[in-house]
Amino acid sequence: KAGVTQTPRYLIKTRGQQVTLSCSPISGHRSVSWYQQTPGQGLQFLFEYFSETQRNKGNFPGRFSGRQFSNSRSEMNVSTLELGDSALYLCASSLADPTDTQYFGPGTRLTVL
Amino acid sequence: KNEVEQSPQNLTAQEGEFITINCSYSVGISALHWLQQHPGGGIVSLFMLSSGKKKHGRLIATINIQEKHSSLHITASHPRDSAVYICAVGNPSGSRLTFGEGTQLTVNP
Numbered sequence: 026k027a028g029v030t031q032t033p034r035y036l037i038k039t040r041g042q043q044v045t046l047s048c049s050p051i052s053g054h055r056s057v058s059w060y061q062q063t064p065g066q067g068l069q070f071l072f073e074y075f076s077e078t079q080r081n082k083g084n085f086p087g088r089f090s091g092r093q094f095s096n097s098r099s100e101m102n103v104s105t106l107e108l109g110d111s112a113l114y115l116c117a118s119s120l121a122d123p124t125d126t127q128y129f130g131p132g133t134r135l136t137v138l
Numbered sequence: 139k140n141e142v143e144q145s146p147q148n149l150t151a152q153e154g155e156f157i158t159i160n161c162s163y164s165v166g167i168s169a170l171h172w173l174q175q176h177p178g179g180g181i182v183s184l185f186m187l188s189s190g191k192k193k194h195g196r197l198i199a200t201i202n203i204q205e206k207h208s209s210l211h212i213t214a215s216h217p218r219d220s221a222v223y224i225c226a227v228g229n230p231s232g233s234r235l236t237f238g239e240g241t242q243l244t245v246n247p
Contacts, residue, residue, distance in 0.1 A: 058234070062179075068224065068237040081233040113179050124168050124228025124235060129181035 027052065029118050029130035037136045043104040046133045050097050050118030057099040058123045059091060062113040062132075071114075073123045074099055081123070103135075111137045141165050144225050144238035151245050157212040159241045161225030164206065168228040171235065172199050172210050175222040184210070184223075215245045 030049045038044050050057050059071040070083040074093035091101040097118070103110055113134050117127040142163045151157050161170070172184040185192050185199040187208070192199050196215075201208040212219055225238040 067239045068226075070234045070236070073234065083234070115179070115181065117181075122232045124232045126183050126186050127171070127235070128183065129173075132179040134179070 029116060029128050031114075031116055031130035031133050033133060034131065035134050035136075037138060038106050039138050040106055040108060042106050043102065044106060044135060045100055045102045046114055046116075046135075048099045048101075048116035048118075048130055050099070050116075051128055054118035054120055054128070055097055056119045056121055056123055056125075057093060057097060058117050058119075058127065059099070059101050060115045060117065061085075062115060063111075068115070071101065075121070106137045108137050111135060140239070141236050142225055142227055142238040144223075144241050146241060147239065148242045149244070151215050151243070153216060153245055153247050155215050155245075157215050157219075157243065157245075159210045159223050159225075159243070161208045161210070161238055162206060163208075163225075163227050165227065165236075166230045168230050168232055170201055170208050171226040171228070172208075173224040173226060175224060175240070177221075181224070212243075217245045217247050220244050 032047045056075045058073040060068050062068045073081045077093045088104045093099045113132045115132045117129045119125040119127045145160045169188040171186050175181045187201050196213045198211040222240045224240045226235040
């Protein structure tokens with residue numbers, strides 16, 4: 026079974042731009058969660074989608090948004106990028122519940138200049 | 139105070155040593171997860187447990203629900219065990235994971 030894939034793997038943007046990251050979950054997994062990882066804050070929960078609906082959202086500003094498609098693929102978008110948005114963005118999929126065993130993608134490393 | 143706290147933050151061991159990483163949490167949980175992250179970022183789920191003890195190869199995870207504490211043990215450590223080990227707890231409603239800050243383990247040959 027193919028694992029979780031994320032594209033792109035690396036991205037360099039400048040302040041004020043917007044970015045879209047993509048995540049394809051394991052086949053059959055309907056829950057997709059997104060996380061931000063930075064050296065100072067560690068792993069932080071962004072949001073979780075299930076059956077095209079956002080079920081939960083972490084404590085991030087509205088510049089961070091996402092969506093899920095009918096095939097469970099998910100995208101996240103960050104608008105008006107700030108330097109502090111530089112981070113590793115990870116998505117993870119699970120069968121139905123984000124507190125089940127999660128399978129992580131390799132991440133997208135975003136650098137904002 | 140963080141909801142999930144790990145100790146130690148950094149750990150250096152010699153190959154073959156027995157290693158213990160601790161995780162304490164202050165909230166109710168549905169389950170506790172141990173994750174491993176290698177350089178480059180990839181995260182692998184090692185264990186999910188809600189009671190007792192689980193073993194997989196040289197890795198053992200235990201949890202004490204009453205004391206809100208879990209330990210991850212590595213027996214006969216090897217340099218390939220060098221990684222960051224992260225404890226995460228699922229909230230009772232099953233809506234999200236909360237993560238500890240991680241333990242950087244280095245095993246020297």
